[in-house]
Amino acid sequence: MTPAGSANGTVHPHGGGLTFRASLTEAMDDLLREDPRVLLLGEDVLDPYGGAFKVTRGLSGRYPGRVLATPVSEAAIVGAATGLAIGGLRPIAEVMFGDFILLATDELINHAAKFRAMYNDQVTVPLVVRAPAGGGRAYGPTHSQSLEKHFLGVPGLKVVAPTHLHDPGALLRAAVADPDPVLFIEHKLLYPLELRPAEVHGTPYPTAVVRAGRGEPAVMLFAYGGGVRWCLPAMGRLAEAGIASTLCLPSRIDRFAAWPWWDLAGRPPAAVLVEEGTAGAGWTAEVAAQLAEAGNPPVIRRVTGADDIIPAAGHLEDAMLPSTDAVVAAALALVR
Amino acid sequence: MTPAGSANGTVHPHGGGLTFRASLTEAMDDLLREDPRVLLLGEDVLDPYGGAFKVTRGLSGRYPGRVLATPVSEAAIVGAATGLAIGGLRPIAEVMFGDFILLATDELINHAAKFRAMYNDQVTVPLVVRAPAGGGRAYGPTHSQSLEKHFLGVPGLKVVAPTHLHDPGALLRAAVADPDPVLFIEHKLLYPLELRPAEVHGTPYPTAVVRAGRGEPAVMLFAYGGGVRWCLPAMGRLAEAGIASTLCLPSRIDRFAAWPWWDLAGRPPAAVLVEEGTAGAGWTAEVAAQLAEAGNPPVIRRVTGADDIIPAAGHLEDAMLPSTDAVVAAALALVR
Amino acid sequence: MAQADEALAVELYTQMALIRRVEETLQALFRQGRMRGTTHVSIGQEACAAGVVGAMDRQRDFVFSTHRCHGHFLAWGGEPRALFAELFGRQTGVCGGLGGSQHLCWNGFFSNGIQAGMAPVAVGLALSRKAAGEGIGVAFLGDGTFGEGALYESLNLAALWGAPLLFVVEDNGYAQSTPRRMQHAGRLAGRPPAFGVETVVHDAADPITIRRLAEALTLAVRADCRPRCLYLHTYRLAAHSLSEDYRDTEEIERWRRADPLAAMRRRLPDEQADTIDREIAARVADAVAAAEADPPARPRAVPLPEPVALPSLASAGGEPA
Amino acid sequence: MAQADEALAVELYTQMALIRRVEETLQALFRQGRMRGTTHVSIGQEACAAGVVGAMDRQRDFVFSTHRCHGHFLAWGGEPRALFAELFGRQTGVCGGLGGSQHLCWNGFFSNGIQAGMAPVAVGLALSRKAAGEGIGVAFLGDGTFGEGALYESLNLAALWGAPLLFVVEDNGYAQSTPRRMQHAGRLAGRPPAFGVETVVHDAADPITIRRLAEALTLAVRADCRPRCLYLHTYRLAAHSLSEDYRDTEEIERWRRADPLAAMRRRLPDEQADTIDREIAARVADAVAAAEADPPARPRAVPLPEPVALPSLASAGGEPA
Numbered sequence A, B: 001m002t003p004a005g006s007a008n009g010t011v012h013p014h015g016g017g018l019t020f021r022a023s024l025t026e027a028m029d030d031l032l033r034e035d036p037r038v039l040l041l042g043e044d045v046l047d048p049y050g051g052a053f054k055v056t057r058g059l060s061g062r063y064p065g066r067v068l069a070t071p072v073s074e075a076a077i078v079g080a081a082t083g084l085a086i087g088g089l090r091p092i093a094e095v096m097f098g099d100f101i102l103l104a105t106d107e108l109i110n111h112a113a114k115f116r117a118m119y120n121d122q123v124t125v126p127l128v129v130r131a132p133a134g135g136g137r138a139y140g141p142t143h144s145q146s147l148e149k150h151f152l153g154v155p156g157l158k159v160v161a162p163t164h165l166h167d168p169g170a171l172l173r174a175a176v177a178d179p180d181p182v183l184f185i186e187h188k189l190l191y192p193l194e195l196r197p198a199e200v201h202g203t204p205y206p207t208a209v210v211r212a213g214r215g216e217p218a219v220m221l222f223a224y225g226g227g228v229r230w231c232l233p234a235m236g237r238l239a240e241a242g243i244a245s246t247l248c249l250p251s252r253i254d255r256f257a258a259w260p261w262w263d264l265a266g267r268p269p270a271a272v273l274v275e276e277g278t279a280g281a282g283w284t285a286e287v288a289a290q291l292a293e294a295g296n297p298p299v300i301r302r303v304t305g306a307d308d309i310i311p312a313a314g315h316l317e318d319a320m321l322p323s324t325d326a327v328v329a330a331a332l333a334l335v336r
Numbered sequence C, D: 001m002a003q004a005d006e007a008l009a010v011e012l013y014t015q016m017a018l019i020r021r022v023e024e025t026l027q028a029l030f031r032q033g034r035m036r037g038t039t040h041v042s043i044g045q046e047a048c049a050a051g052v053v054g055a056m057d058r059q060r061d062f063v064f065s066t067h068r069c070h071g072h073f074l075a076w077g078g079e080p081r082a083l084f085a086e087l088f089g090r091q092t093g094v095c096g097g098l099g100g101s102q103h104l105c106w107n108g109f110f111s112n113g114i115q116a117g118m119a120p121v122a123v124g125l126a127l128s129r130k131a132a133g134e135g136i137g138v139a140f141l142g143d144g145t146f147g148e149g150a151l152y153e154s155l156n157l158a159a160l161w162g163a164p165l166l167f168v169v170e171d172n173g174y175a176q177s178t179p180r181r182m183q184h185a186g187r188l189a190g191r192p193p194a195f196g197v198e199t200v201v202h203d204a205a206d207p208i209t210i211r212r213l214a215e216a217l218t219l220a221v222r223a224d225c226r227p228r229c230l231y232l233h234t235y236r237l238a239a240h241s242l243s244e245d246y247r248d249t250e251e252i253e254r255w256r257r258a259d260p261l262a263a264m265r266r267r268l269p270d271e272q273a274d275t276i277d278r279e280i281a282a283r284v285a286d287a288v289a290a291a292e293a294d295p296p297a298r299p300r301a302v303p304l305p306e307p308v309a310l311p312s313l314a315s316a317g318g319e320p321a
């Protein structure tokens, strides 16, 4: 059991060996036990397989009839889950790889996200679509993408991307409790990581703030989801080089307001914006735009995936995704 | 017949009463006549109907067997056109309303756009997908959207959005000649407009530049596609108010490099970025990010569609889309 | 005619005549420029709406409709005034003027302007009703909509999971301007059975037969929670939307002579039919007048979703990482 | 056995044994950590690849495959070394190491890792060959892939427009971990016919029969440019990918005893089979050694698409608007 939300400034209580994956599984276990309206559906989610990334493992056995293995039909999975949500249930749909969410784009954007508003608030759509995303496992061009940027700025749709510095289970519970559809992005490489306590702010989708080095931060990092895996070591290296930094790591990445975090961190003179996906019109573009629009922005550099397909060859994938080195280099370039 | 490309600084030769729509139809007519590899496919594109927006009217009669009315199958339309392109043909697929491109997202992003790169340049995909987009006609939430921002930053995919200040037919010809897939966005409200001569730069997808008022521009506008309809009158009004402005109007909106245009326009101290779609991680976010990243940016304001569904009621739609007033107000707020 | 059949004939004729009158009025309102946008009328197909929807239970069932939804909406009991108001862009509209002609929602009635996109949603809602222990749904489809893959995913899922849902196909022979034979290979009515959905094919001339079929099928769906399909051959007498109609005029004429509404009218005593017509005319005229006079639609109060609230970082402590 | 059948038996056994050897080697390479990522082997299903692909003409035809593509690739004449190199991430790989296991392209052979997404692309390529006047295609599909709507759009379009394409279903009873009966309602083999695609159903034990069927069907496709479907019942003896296999061990054992490769081997004189096996073992070992020693994959030279070039605005005049 994990608390459902975190208040401002709370250091959330985890860290006792619970992994990112287990936090999610536990949250679904709790949800299924506590709320008869909750159900899970997705490809191969039943035991003993427990889903391609094993996040639903153990659940179908404990909650028979409420964990549903679907056909390979992403549009129908999201569409049917939308109907279940309209009908008063609390479906959590799993898309096996985030890359496949593209088959359900219409159901998500032209249906689930629109209903509440276009039907004049006569319905709500408490739908959660979980999507394991990102690269780093040499799965090649169609199984490694970070496509969540294409779902930003969709009226009616929230996009939430936990890290192990948040409480992923609590975020999932918040998403299930949300009256609006939530696309819930889980970076594959985070699954095995143990949760770490961190300073978090805001509810129900808290933003984590990490500070490293001594004194006023010279650089502010903005990242989400899998980006955390480069930012934390980069901050350590920067601290060693005598450069203090602050990382802002929101869990909800749609409609994220960047400027206030920069302001409240003391307006560091430089900002490095990190995103695993490609740069064009992505999350970091939105962050940079907000900083720029507010006037007197810091100097800014984006660190993103290269503008090409994600190659299968592991070493090429490593070379084209962001890295700790790239984050450090960007920070140094701005600070010096 | 129109020239296939425009050299830097050319004032393109149109304006003699040819409409945006006719320019496109004429280009397809020319292409079909000149190149046996060209073919059109889409829903209801045959005569006498000639497509929902009448852009293919007259063509099926003149080129029997090369203008194909499809089933209502957007994924198969784009997928089959991709196969035709791989097979050496030059398909132009029409999606009846741009809103329906969401049903073909997977075919476009995980197939057409990826093939060339992931197959190590063994194939090219000279595919054009035409999509009438945008609001202003009170067609309601699912027939009025500007969804092209969701297709920006896709490795392998180009997005081209002509205006009547470009030569839309020439752009379409360039897209057909392009070895890579092009999503070709046609704003519905531009169809009846007569082409206007303008200063254009670059090839094969030129950027139009419009200057208004006397002296150095105090504000620079960035817009594309349907955004032109507010920018031109806004510039007139600003000029009347004694404010000179320069409009940068690219036709290719993916991988658009904003800063050089601002630089070459003399770095006006203010920039208004205009986009009919919603703001979040859209085209204007990318433009703002680029200006910010380059350092010493102008003061920036985005003018975009409101963050909500597009209501059917005409007056509400008018109120939530950008407008000439909004562009003028943004410029005045920055300049004063 | 038996007593019951007589009553049913009156009900069905009234329903159909109301739909016809409302939609002819809509055509006129658009022609006169009193409405913006566009619309799709079901003139000629009213027997499907009246026949099928009347077999449903408004208390617990639901209806998914399409771009051509006015008839289904009215047959479900929707108010003409609310429909007119919706298309006028008025606060009192079915969806406060936000949805417009294609995007209606009211009391378990849903339509959307994306072909076949609602099919899986209907399956999901049906499953939720099954879980709740009562209620079934109907999902209307056109023949052209058989082009969309989402439909087949939905048929499969409905049959596989036992969704209490009646798919109703209104095959009017065309998708927009394109005839069925240029859209589909094989026999359309043979497709749902290939996905495990039993299908009854009928022509849609007689609303009484349609009602009986719909009653039988909904009974079966209620009994075993398995989906069924009612495949109706029909014809629209008007153009696809407000644009021109390029279909063969003789073909249209032939169908106009077999207009199910006219046939239904002939079953009633002239005087009774005249009375019904007069009442409907008055009701529709009143609805238009009231709707047009209603206040204009308001923007939604709450933007969706709201941005993340700004926390007060000022009070926050923090440890170095 | 007739002379011709004998030669065919040797060809098919050699083909199947090569596929088996290559894929068992891949399994070992992954187990040993010499390859990254994951892969899907077709062990047990080789008769489908060998039987069908050999009926195609490498000069003018094409093959669309799936995530489980190695067998199809090798049967099409793809080099084991190029395949190993691709999975090792080497320059000499089929796609220079960019595609990896699921994303192969070579000489009219295409695979992609998205279920059913290639079906419409195959239809389009088939239509382009029809326009060119020669060549047909084959598109492989799994039973699980019948869940995807794009498949039905493609079947319809292929039949409607007369695409010279043979759909080949390898129904191995599972999609990943989920058995067919939990995925599909009705009889899968009944679905293509509902979209106007004639379908022949067979079990996939004997590659010679498969070859004859494929020959007959490709002849028909070539003759009238209408699509056909060959629906094969088969079984994979290995796990879905590199993860654990949770299927019933007795079921697996039963199928292992009926392994088509072993059956095929028994048709050949022992000595001949031994020779073939030895040669294949050597060939595969050489291929692995060569591929592993090949230079690492390089990044693509040209990013796609290039950004818009910066014009020289300096020279530009310009009129006020």
Ligand SMILES: Cc1ncc(C[n+]2csc(CCOP(=O)(O)OP(=O)(O)O)c2C)c(N)n1
Binding pocket: B043, B072, B074, B096, B100, B103, C067, C068, C113, C114, C115, C141, C142, C143, C144, C145, C146, C172, C174, C175, C176, C240
């Ligand atoms: C996904 C999608 N594609 C295309 C359209 C445009 N469109 C609106 S109605 C229609 C024809 C539908 O035909 P059918 O299903 O037979 O219904 P009918 O109009 O005949 O009632 C089309 C193609 C749409 N609304 N949605």
Ligand SMILES: Cc1ncc(C[n+]2csc(CCOP(=O)(O)OP(=O)(O)O)c2C)c(N)n1
Binding pocket: A043, A072, A074, A096, A100, A103, D067, D068, D113, D114, D115, D116, D141, D142, D143, D144, D145, D146, D172, D174, D175, D176, D240
């Ligand atoms: C669009 C999409 N959804 C899901 C997957 C994940 N996936 C890979 S293989 C597979 C099962 C496919 O089953 P089947 O078609 O029977 O082929 P088989 O694996 O049995 O050869 C699934 C679901 C995918 N690759 N693409």
Ligand SMILES: [Mg+2]
Binding pocket: C142, C143, C144, C170, C171, C172, C173, C174, C175, C176
């Ligand atoms: Mg129809």
Ligand SMILES: [Mg+2]
Binding pocket: D142, D143, D144, D170, D171, D172, D173, D174, D175, D176
């Ligand atoms: Mg299978």
